[in-house]
Amino acid sequence: MIVPVILSGGAGTRLWPVSREGCPKPFLKLPDGQSLLQKTYQRAAQISPRGDILTVTNRDYYFQSRDEFHAAQLPDHRGHFLLEPSGRNTAPAIAVAALAVRALHGDDAIMLVMAADHLILDLPAFVEATRQAARAAAEGYLTTFGVRPSAPETGFGYIECGESLGLDDTVRVRRFVEKPDLETARGYLASGQYLWNSGMFCFSAGALLKEMERHAPEILCQARACLDASPGVENGQWLMQELDAESFTALPDISIDYALMERSDQVAVVPASFDWSDIGSWSAMRELVEPDEQQNRVSGEAILVDTRNTYVHSEGRMVATVGIEDLIVVDTEDAVLVVHPDRVQDVKKVVQQLKCADHQAYKLHRTVSRPWGSYTVLEEGPNFKIKRLVVRPGGSLSLQMHHHRSEHWVVVRGMARVVNGERDIYVNVNESTYIPAGHRHRLENPGLLELVMIEVQSGEYLGEDDIVRFDDQYGRVK
Template identity: 45%
Template sequence: MILPVIMAGGSGTRLWPLSRGNFPKQFLSLTSDLTMLQQTVLRLKGLRQLPPLFICNEEHRFIAAEQVRQLDLEGAAILLEPVGRNTAPAIALAAFKAMQDVENAAGSEPLLLVLAADHVIQDTQAFHGAIAKAQPLAEAGKLVTFGIVPTHAETGYGYIKRGKAVASSESRVASENSGELRGTAEASGEDQSSDESRVSSHGFVVASFVEKPDADTALQYLGSGEYYWNSGMFMFKPSRYLEVLREFRPDIYAACEQAMTRQAPDMDFIRINQQAFMTCPEDSIDYAVMEPLCGGTSGTHAVVVPLDAGWNDVGGFNALWEVAEKDAFGNAFHGDVIATDTRNTLVHSGDKLVAAVGLDDLVVVNTKDAVLVAHRDRAQEVKAIVNRLKTDNRSEVSFHREVYRPWGKYDSVDMGQRFQVKRITVKPGAKLSVQMHHHRAEHWIVVSGTAKVTNGEQQILLSENQSTYIPIGVVHALENPGKMPLELIEVQSGSYLGEDDIVRFEDRYGRD
């Protein structure tokens, strides 16, 4: 049985201003109406799998939980990392969790299928076929990675050099223990007539991992046919991963083992020992585990399975343009866009009409609070803008004008030196924390729906066009008791309007 482990961390800074610190690209709807996280989950349909395990950080936990809830997944769990420590520790947490579940349920050990939540895979059938090839190798104790068959000489990816084909005895024995695998392979039309065909189609020993090359070297890699793009996707037994991690990085192993000794369920989340995990070194699975397996006596334990399935990590706007649906002139438009004499251009409009005249090979991205204009060939350099925003301590690096909360969202419509206007949306049945402010008063005007308001000692119901005033220092709360979203306008006024001027007395979402 397969246990999907979906890594939902990362900041996606090369897609700013769409992707931001508190709402990165894995939670965005970039290539369809579904978010990238949701697409990652749905492309697993058809596999024999356990409910997914998501790895997420504290800051994004409610966004991840809401998007998982929308898929009606039963039994899915979200494991929270107290801090980011890269992929090797994150996968170790998942492996320890899987082994603990096996011990508690007295079941069989699953295979971990480690996936990023922010990749595009256009050919689901080919993706499932590669998983079928990887499964017997992982069952045999291999650590399998998926190598993307390159389509061009890309300098932005790391590469994997393949070695010899996996030994027939290893592949055949594992296949004979997996009737399900053979059925999947037959369904995909693979030739099962000889051992050799099975060997060549299953995978290859990893000869080496290679850093991002220059253009000339990338061309050589492409021409040789021996190199794949490093996808960052893996399959292996959790026990095998932990065994190798303990051999090569005992410090990471020990910290993660200690962190998982104390788990605290919290709503949709699994919290671990924060103090123990804080001591864990930071490292990727490539450096900590996979590269040390290449060469020497361990050289046959790292295996690459080729994957040719329309993969793209959407690492920037040019990549987004490549996977987007285009018109006859090579343009990819999202939102309200009118264009004339425009070619090979990506325009993404969030909330207003964008008119394009005479553009060629450009990227134009409009959000409620920022506009990006760049040449497609230089769109990766948006990272320099993000660094500048960080240096200047500007909020746009982390927050959209529209901010999501576990109870709903708010949109900062207008602000001045001593006032701020927000449009607040509260989900049915949701409630904001019981709180007060030291420096601001608030006026609430209901636009639609019904609001249950705590205002000091009073509890009142407000409907459309009714309002209330919350003075400075008064304890208050807002709740939607209805079955439709509650929309209201909040006008704040005072000497300080920052989000940190909140004293919470009670909060159903566990926030301080």
């Protein structure tokens, strides 16, 4: 049995303004319309035609992750989610996942650990590499995937290969190497003995836990206490375990490479021949689009005049360029990025400055996903904010109250059921209702079509944290 384990987290700061803390890189849509996470789910289904697909992600991304699982169309699989209260790096995540897999499927279950934000297009080669890794895992090895380098890349870690294990092309790992400088990377490439460290792994649950007992016993002990304090909730195709916050945050923030792989003598590597990209910058995104005769690449709608070697990514607006070359232009609803291709790694500095200034553009888009649908901020100013709400059929906002703002709701499509204080009413198209500050209220879509509403907020404070929840069908009431 192979159980795919998908690690889905991180802010993807180098892909700002599309990737943000509230909607990180795994949810980024590629030119074909699919997200990286959706493609990862489909890749996992190729390896394991039936059974569990385990996702370790932040509690805030649970419903978005379920949407991507649903979009991947996997009726024969169960989505098993381990929800972290905060990020603690890969060692705690993998330790808790291994304990969960062993509890459900036993020590011999093979875990295929994948990152949610990698892109692999050659699926047959990926399946073959996984088959080789699973053979080594069944022999007790902690197996990783090494990608044959095509260039002296300084943005990746490397793996130095050792002697053959006599299992297909699998060899022992001699050592892991940090991201090198350019001269060192050229030497690695010329030697033929080094592979890029892909960050993917394959091992049995029992072997992984045995090696953690030897080399990282404190992490394993705390992970076991955390899982024991985190009961599961099963609902049809979904199994959800919200990890206990107190015990999980006591785990160290450390990667599986540092905590275990660099210490164990049972580590092997499969030299993989499949294509692989961690989509770590806008240069990588640019390579997913075919160039025109002037080496320009466009995702979205753009007009290019006297423009060369430029990439334009536009979400919903026309972008025009005149007389430029060697640039990357990214346009979203509320932010524009213009960067030279040689400086794409420095985009994260923009996010750092936004955080320091407490500007919401580091965290949220104008359109924000919610379990019940989404909202888009249309306009805001002193003491007012206007939103467009889209509520899915059967979706319902929590029963809530605001201390500092009142709200006026106008239905523009569909029909709404509204709890407003002591009243329980239906509001149709072109009808409205007013909710004073301090009133308990709830919005629900009882129909079969999307409910679209315009919400006008007014008050001295309009922050999203001015919500007191009393009841919620998505479990957001503490």
